Amino acid sequence: MKASIIGTTGYGGVELLRILHQHPEFDIHSIHSTSSEDPIWKEYPHLFPVMNGKLQPIDLDEISAKADVVFLATPSGASSILAEKLMEKDIKIIDLSGDLRLEPDSYEKWYKKRAGDPSIIKQAVYGLSEWNENEIQTARLIANPGCxxxxxxxxxxxxxxxxxxxxxxxxxxxxxxxxxxxxxxxxxxxxxxxxxxxxxxxxxxxxxxxxxxxxxxxxxxxxxxxxxxxxxxxxxxxxxxxxxxxxxxxxxxxxxxxxxxxxxxxxxxxxxxxxxxxxxxxxxxxxxxxxxxxxxxxxxxxxxxxxxxxxLMKGAAGQAVQNANIMFGMNEDTGLNFVPIYP
Amino acid sequence: MKASIIGTTGYGGVELLRILHQHPEFDIHSIHSTSSEDPIWKEYPHLFPVMNGKLQPIDLDEISAKADVVFLATPSGASSILAEKLMEKDIKIIDLSGDLRLEPDSYEKWYKKRAGDPSIIKQAVYGLSEWNENEIQTARLIANPGCxxxxxxxxxxxxxxxxxxxxxxxxxxxxxxxxxxxxxxxxxxxxxxxxxxxxxxxxxxxxxxxxxxxxxxxxxxxxxxxxxxxxxxxxxxxxxxxxxxxxxxxxxxxxxxxxxxxxxxxxxxxxxxxxxxxxxxxxxxxxxxxxxxxxxxxxxxxxxxxxxxxxLMKGAAGQAVQNANIMFGMNEDTGLNFVPIYP
Amino acid sequence: MKASIIGTTGYGGVELLRILHQHPEFDIHSIHSTSSEDPIWKEYPHLFPVMNGKLQPIDLDEISAKADVVFLATPSGASSILAEKLMEKDIKIIDLSGDLRLEPDSYEKWYKKRAGDPSIIKQAVYGLSEWNENEIQTARLIANPGCxxxxxxxxxxxxxxxxxxxxxxxxxxxxxxxxxxxxxxxxxxxxxxxxxxxxxxxxxxxxxxxxxxxxxxxxxxxxxxxxxxxxxxxxxxxxxxxxxxxxxxxxxxxxxxxxxxxxxxxxxxxxxxxxxxxxxxxxxxxxxxxxxxxxxxxxxxxxxxxxxxxxLMKGAAGQAVQNANIMFGMNEDTGLNFVPIYP
Amino acid sequence: MKASIIGTTGYGGVELLRILHQHPEFDIHSIHSTSSEDPIWKEYPHLFPVMNGKLQPIDLDEISAKADVVFLATPSGASSILAEKLMEKDIKIIDLSGDLRLEPDSYEKWYKKRAGDPSIIKQAVYGLSEWNENEIQTARLIANPGCxxxxxxxxxxxxxxxxxxxxxxxxxxxxxxxxxxxxxxxxxxxxxxxxxxxxxxxxxxxxxxxxxxxxxxxxxxxxxxxxxxxxxxxxxxxxxxxxxxxxxxxxxxxxxxxxxxxxxxxxxxxxxxxxxxxxxxxxxxxxxxxxxxxxxxxxxxxxxxxxxxxxLMKGAAGQAVQNANIMFGMNEDTGLNFVPIYP
CATH class of the missing domain: 3.30.360.10 (Dihydrodipicolinate Reductase; domain 2)
Known part of the structure; x- marks a missing residue:
């Protein structure tokens, strides 16, 4: 299975990279960002030994043609626009922002930003994995919960x-x-x-x-x-x-x-x-x-x-991958059995 | 005015040292500890440039003969015993422990230790400076509040x-x-x-x-x-x-x-x-x-x-000195106008 | 392959647990400590979701009868004694302490402790993996380098x-x-x-x-x-x-x-x-x-x-497992391809 | 004595505030910044209980008319320009930046910025207090050392x-x-x-x-x-x-x-x-x-x-005030006898 990440340079995005790089079923197909076209390690030197991939501009046709799932690690306000366009294409979508979690009026009151298309928001399944597993299994669009x-x-x-x-x-x-x-x-x-x-x-x-x-x-x-x-x-x-x-x-x-x-x-x-x-x-x-x-x-x-x-894990990237696992019919813990780092 | 400190090597004790060393009215008369008779800087090297004083054994006769006030920066259980003995002498006492703050039965329930002499506990004034100023002015024994x-x-x-x-x-x-x-x-x-x-x-x-x-x-x-x-x-x-x-x-x-x-x-x-x-x-x-x-x-x-x-300040040593100031009729902020350290 | 760990409750020991729990070829056969016989999660609560194993007393016969390799995560002074006894048995040994890394006289000068048996020390291969791979491959006893x-x-x-x-x-x-x-x-x-x-x-x-x-x-x-x-x-x-x-x-x-x-x-x-x-x-x-x-x-x-x-990784437990991989003929990075945690 | 501070909102500037507020001889006459005209506590809330002063625009005539000494806590590049103008007026100047510490060619090579007026730089005394006390006593312009x-x-x-x-x-x-x-x-x-x-x-x-x-x-x-x-x-x-x-x-x-x-x-x-x-x-x-x-x-x-x-102290604001003390004929430790904060 191929995964693309949009908004890779944020902390949620880079944690997705860490998880997916070690995931047995998902390959990182492409990583995208508006901020640069550098190799990702120039932004995150800890990835120098791990991956050589370059950040790419955001081309939704290209992404949806080749990837099976796209993670939106983009800020509130940007995600709903991307999600709307991606819903016209053939790809599963997991949005880590708050854009798709609330009714439009509630969103506008609390986020103080313009809400996205109500029909898209309605289609989004709230990805609280342990409680909504059934709906997640058949979802095309996931509103990944906040931390x-x-x-x-x-x-x-x-x-x-x-x-x-x-x-x-x-x-x-x-x-x-x-x-x-x-x-x-x-x-x-x-x-x-x-x-x-x-x-x-x-x-x-x-x-x-x-x-x-x-x-x-x-x-x-x-x-x-x-x-x-x-x-x-x-x-x-x-x-x-x-x-x-x-x-x-x-x-x-x-x-x-x-x-x-x-x-x-x-x-x-x-x-x-x-x-x-x-x-x-x-x-x-x-x-x-x-x-x-x-x-x-x-x-x-x-x-x-x-x-x-x-x-960054259960509160963002980890739960996003857990939801991806569920959407693609795998065990929900596939590639996620990290032992905590202690001390 | 002369102050002695018993239990100097704890963090409350060493913060008392910092305050009293810079206080315009109190001199540090003597510092006491059960744990050593070293110069205090051997325990706390940051005091090497500041003071040469040696820790001394706890001799209550000696202390009360020479000092005007004694600060008990000793652990719960030890303070009530010292306070009881010091009340027989002519010295004001400020206890930073929890020993004198509660009724004996409440103390024994929550501290799971033997309470001190009830008549001593009754004489202790609770040193919440902003609320009990009048009683503190005339007190001989202060139960300094917890942090x-x-x-x-x-x-x-x-x-x-x-x-x-x-x-x-x-x-x-x-x-x-x-x-x-x-x-x-x-x-x-x-x-x-x-x-x-x-x-x-x-x-x-x-x-x-x-x-x-x-x-x-x-x-x-x-x-x-x-x-x-x-x-x-x-x-x-x-x-x-x-x-x-x-x-x-x-x-x-x-x-x-x-x-x-x-x-x-x-x-x-x-x-x-x-x-x-x-x-x-x-x-x-x-x-x-x-x-x-x-x-x-x-x-x-x-x-x-x-x-x-x-x-360590308003929650312990600072409030203790504030109470000492009140007990001796000074302005309550004497020697305590430290600007916060930031950043 | 079965691994035992002696000295599990130190930070080197618990990092070995983290690695070996996720290792595809080594199973944790048993964990040992002198300090308790509790479940390991009582000592390290982060392991509560991960493992139920109890700490066991150190029985070298039992260990060498069942395990293929034993990691000594024991303090200097203890390791050389354990290593000496284990060399009489049929088991590979990786010692994380400093006991086997120096000539006896140098050890005694710098560690200010009694050195172990010189003949055992002589058999120990210094486990600087990238430089000593050939000798590590055939070693029975590894002196794992210091951090x-x-x-x-x-x-x-x-x-x-x-x-x-x-x-x-x-x-x-x-x-x-x-x-x-x-x-x-x-x-x-x-x-x-x-x-x-x-x-x-x-x-x-x-x-x-x-x-x-x-x-x-x-x-x-x-x-x-x-x-x-x-x-x-x-x-x-x-x-x-x-x-x-x-x-x-x-x-x-x-x-x-x-x-x-x-x-x-x-x-x-x-x-x-x-x-x-x-x-x-x-x-x-x-x-x-x-x-x-x-x-x-x-x-x-x-x-x-x-x-x-x-x-704790390349400076202790990680290099120890890298050496174990080499000793058992696996790729040296087996089970060790952790992406760094960042931020 | 009256002191003004230019560049008050940086960490060097705010540390000068802390020291001078408690200094027995210097009063803070005015504080200046290009970035706002707010009360200083809006920028630094820890000063809310301490001072009500507002940041003011930088008016060198006004400053030199009223203050005895001005501290330049401004960035490299800005200080030399301010110092040049202030040398035409009747005020002592202590510059915390690197602008006046080096020969112009050395400055331009290492700072990669245009150097200030060479004749001004020549007049600046390097304020390493313990080594240059004599020259500092008679200086009008101090290049305060780097940390x-x-x-x-x-x-x-x-x-x-x-x-x-x-x-x-x-x-x-x-x-x-x-x-x-x-x-x-x-x-x-x-x-x-x-x-x-x-x-x-x-x-x-x-x-x-x-x-x-x-x-x-x-x-x-x-x-x-x-x-x-x-x-x-x-x-x-x-x-x-x-x-x-x-x-x-x-x-x-x-x-x-x-x-x-x-x-x-x-x-x-x-x-x-x-x-x-x-x-x-x-x-x-x-x-x-x-x-x-x-x-x-x-x-x-x-x-x-x-x-x-x-x-921020001996490496910046503390040494700057030490130099001011020396320039004005006071004991060099006036207002600087802070006991270290520990722990």
């Missing part, structure tokens, strides 16, 4: 779907490494100002809020607005979502853990930790894992759920 | 005292740098395992929970148990407390900011940021500041308060 | 062997990440004291000096003592050796680069960067690569060579 | 001046934190690419090379070109210069240490560590110290000197 929504939704899914918590009480305190902000220049992404620091950004305004609420609503019609705070961590990779909710009844940690085990049984990338164990961000570094630990506190009647992922 | 409680209580104080929030809805998602764990050896404090990581610890079990709840109760008798999660950040210094609570009525951010401005008017170390600004941890590095930003979210009816401190 | 010597020797090898530099002029300024110090507790390895720091250690006394000089002597009999300074970097993984030497004649960078290309032609893990490019440590993270860049300075007549590796 | 030259020259000065080393053998392996690259955007200064990394830059081409060689030549006419390699450390502040040279005769460490003690006797900021002690970068953080340790190696006949500074 924060992936960690948050995998953490909240079972209790929300089962109606175990007060839907008006959900608070998610989320923390992300700097690579989540992409490769563009920003003062807050500079070493001297991110290092030895922790900062809050987009307070109650993050564009991933409606994406999370949309999926919660699908699971539970009592869904109410959530509080969602995003913090910039002084690490390169990794997200932790610390989720709080009021339990509807007196439940014990071990019973809720059973529900989580049942829900994610057979899912190779979601791991439920034993009671009194909680995942650390580094324990999933460079892997496609989502590790989850939780605790029902008898003092407060509240549950705290800790969910961690590598934002 | 997390300082950030949390300064952030929550005004809305809790005014009864603006549902007291059953308070959630504090707290994050601390590694120096908060002290200088002892622990796997989680090692560079290779703390770096590029974020981990949760003492889930719903942190010993600072009852300290926070005790003060909340003083402010508001409707206080209920809080959810309090502690995360270990890959930074050396700094704490952020992200606090959530349900507002009792529809309040706007700007009105709540006014309350905070009024409350902390004239307090040199607590700074309320303008609307839409939130403090970052590095913005108070090595200073005695507590910076606070907040936002009332109309979608959820919830307030989010961000409070940051340097855990 | 600093690997980076340094791969960088200096071609010019030293060809006699292009004044052998009395070699200076190596080496920098290593904290994982190189192992998993034991040390003040200098603690986060709060290693972070935002750079320190020199073992000035002119590092035990890797004689290991480097021994191999230089093999290549060039004019070898003289080198200056070798080791610095502790605030990173987890990675070594850079910045090597300086006086050129014997006026040579241009491009000619020396040709020599390096010729020397390492066909070697899958050593990469010579184009003129004016120099490798950064992160560009080999979690890979088995050694990347080399160099510059002949016309002003000084001196060459500067930059050589980088991941100390 | 690398300060660390290197303070480390090499005594042995070079005394002629103890082969002047053709000097190698300086220098490492700097990211703040040294300034506040402008650069890929190599981004968190995701600087973190967990070490990279070489400007190999044998750094513009600080001629600055170092110029001063070495003043000390010793046998000076020859030096090898000088610059590495980017994953820390915010700090420089270490590891200096190597061949000793002319068999000297012992303790004798050379005596020379260093004599040379820097009475100098409050240069500290010579005892034998077998070497300075770490963090041990001078946020202070104006230069700490030096050294070792004469009997095996190689070579000396290794370790010199560390905080690049």
């Amino acid at each position: 924060y929504p992936t960690a948050t939704l995998l953490g909240l899914g079972p209790i929300v779907k089962e109606g175990l918590v007060d839907m008006g009480s959900i608070i998610v305190d989320a923390k992300s490494g700097v690579s989540g902000a992409g490769r563009g220049f920003a003062r807050t992404s500079s070493y001297a100002e991110a290092n030895e620091n922790l900062r809050v950004y987009k307070m109650n305004e993050h564009q991933h809020i409606p994406e999370i609420e949309k999926q919660l609503q699908i699971w539970n019609e009592d869904t109410r607005p959530i509080s969602f705070t995003t913090h910039l961590l002084p690490i390169t990779r990794g997200i932790m979502a610390t989720c709080y909710a009021q339990l509807q009844s007196e439940l014990e940690t071990k019973n809720i853990l059973e529900l989580y085990h049942d829900t994610y049984s057979g899912k190779p990338f979601v791991h439920i930790l034993p009671e009194n164990h909680f995942p650390a961000v580094k324990e999933v570094a460079a892997s496609n894992y989502c590790n989850i630990g939780l605790h029902a506190d008898q003092r407060t009647g509240r549950i705290t759920i800790i969910s961690v992922i590598d934002n | 997390y409680p300082t950030a949390t209580l300064l952030g929550l104080g005004p809305i809790v005292k005014e009864g603006l929030v549902d007291m059953g809805s308070i959630i504090v998602d707290a994050k601390s740098g590694v120096s908060g764990a002290g200088r002892g050896f622990a796997r989680t404090s090692s560079y290779a395992e703390a770096n590029e990581n974020l981990r949760v610890y003492k889930m719903n079990e942190h010993q600072h929970i009852p300290e926070i709840e005790k003060q909340l109760q003083i402010w508001n008798e409707d206080t209920r148990p809080i959810s309090f999660t502690t995360h270990l950040l890959p930074i050396t210094r700094g704490i952020m407390a992200t606090c959530y609570a349900q507002l009792q009525s529809e309040l706007e951010t700007k009105n709540i900011l006014e309350l905070y401005h009024d409350t902390y008017s004239g307090k040199p170390f607590v700074h309320i940021l303008p609307e839409n600004h939130f403090p970052a941890v590095k913005e108070v590095a090595a200073s005695n500041y507590c910076n606070i930003g907040l936002h009332a979210d109309q979608r959820t009816g919830r307030i989010t308060i961000i409070s940051v401190i340097d855990n | 600093y010597p690997t980076a340094t020797l791969l960088g200096l090898g071609p010019i030293v062997k060809e006699g292009l530099v004044d052998m009395g002029s070699i200076i190596v300024d080496a920098k290593s990440g904290v994982s190189g110090a192992g998993r034991g507790f040390a003040r200098t390895s603690s986060y709060a004291e290693a972070n935002e720091n750079l320190r020199v250690y073992k000035m002119n006394e590092h035990q890797h000096i004689p290991e480097i000089e021994k191999q230089l002597q093999i290549w060039n009999e004019d070898t003289r003592p080198i200056s070798f300074t080791t610095h502790l970097l605030p990173i987890t993984r990675g070594i850079m050796a910045t090597c300086y030497a006086q050129l014997q004649s006026e040579l241009e960078t491009k000619n020396i680069l040709e020599l390096y290309h010729d020397t390492y032609s066909g070697k899958p893990f050593v990469h010579i960067l184009p003129e004016n490019h120099f490798p950064a440590v992160k560009e080999v993270a979690a890979s088995n690569y050694c990347n080399i860049g160099l510059h002949a300075d016309q002003r000084t007549g001196r060459i500067t060579i930059i050589s980088v590796i991941d100390n | 690398y030259p300060t660390a290197t020259l303070l480390g090499l000065g005594p042995i070079v001046k005394e002629g103890l080393v082969d002047m053709g053998s000097i190698i300086v392996d220098a490492k700097s934190g990211v703040s040294g690259a300034g506040r402008g955007f650069a890929r190599t200064s981004s968190y995701a690419e600087a973190n967990e990394n070490l990279r070489v830059y400007k190999m044998n081409e750094h513009q600080h090379i001629p600055e170092i060689e110029k001063q070495l030549q003043i000390w010793n006419e046998d000076t020859r070109p030096i090898s000088f390699t610059t590495h980017l450390l994953p820390i915010t502040r700090g420089i270490m210069a590891t200096c190597y040279a061949q000793l002319q005769s068999e000297l012992e460490t303790k004798n050379i240490l005596e020379l260093y003690h004599d040379t820097y006797s009475g100098k409050p900021f240069v500290h010579i560590l005892p034998e077998n002690h070497f300075p770490a970068v963090k041990e001078v953080a946020a202070s104006n110290y230069c700490n030096i340790g050294l070792h004469a190696d009997q095996r190689t006949g070579r000396i290794t000197i370790i010199s560390v500074i905080d690049n």
